[in-house]
Amino acid sequence: MIEVRLQAEMFEGGVELARLQALGGGALASFTGVVRGDGDLRELFLEHHAVMTLAMMRGLADEAAARWKLIGVTLIHRYGALSPGDPIVFVATAAKHRAAALEACASLIDRLKTEAPFWKRETFHDGHVQWVEPRSGDDAAAARWLRDES
């Protein structure tokens, strides 16, 4: 089962995990990204390219499913205006054994962070607005998984 969704609405991690659990594997792993509440952030706005972003997420999910022989994978990403404390991204994997589930989950979130076409705009309480710049640490985390492939 491969489930990939881009949505403005909230997601329910528990519901998504239950669907993966029903597939009958021995291992489930998940990651939930939450909008950080530190600083003076009032709103995080996510822009995306509807067709391209969904296709890239689908490609990452397919690739991970094949590489780690997953039984199921769920990728959900939200867009639009979010507030600190809001869940923003959900990655979950189901496999026969834990190593595959954990590694696939970590790889998926690292690559999503760097490769998926999202742009983030921060609005602070003082009215200041800025577009987030890419972080080199994210690139290094994603590159680790590409290196492991060889």
Added chain:
Amino acid sequence: MDVDILYFAWVRERIGLDREQVDPPIEVKDIAGLITWLATRSSGHAAALAEPARLRAAIDQRFATFDASITGAHEVALFPPVTGG
């Protein structure tokens, strides 16, 4: 031939459009040439596209380098480096 141009993030904000359809002249062959040509369309375009090094592109929903040919392209997207999921 008409091409849909899509703009994202601060490129979209500076230009004031999220998309437009254009018909570039025949001598515009690649992304680099397209950016140079688009920059002449308005002061907003000029401001958004002034520093090509700060831009990235996709042709028909695939990331593309600036020397990539736009011949036959249906859609070209111009945007800042992605900041990920």
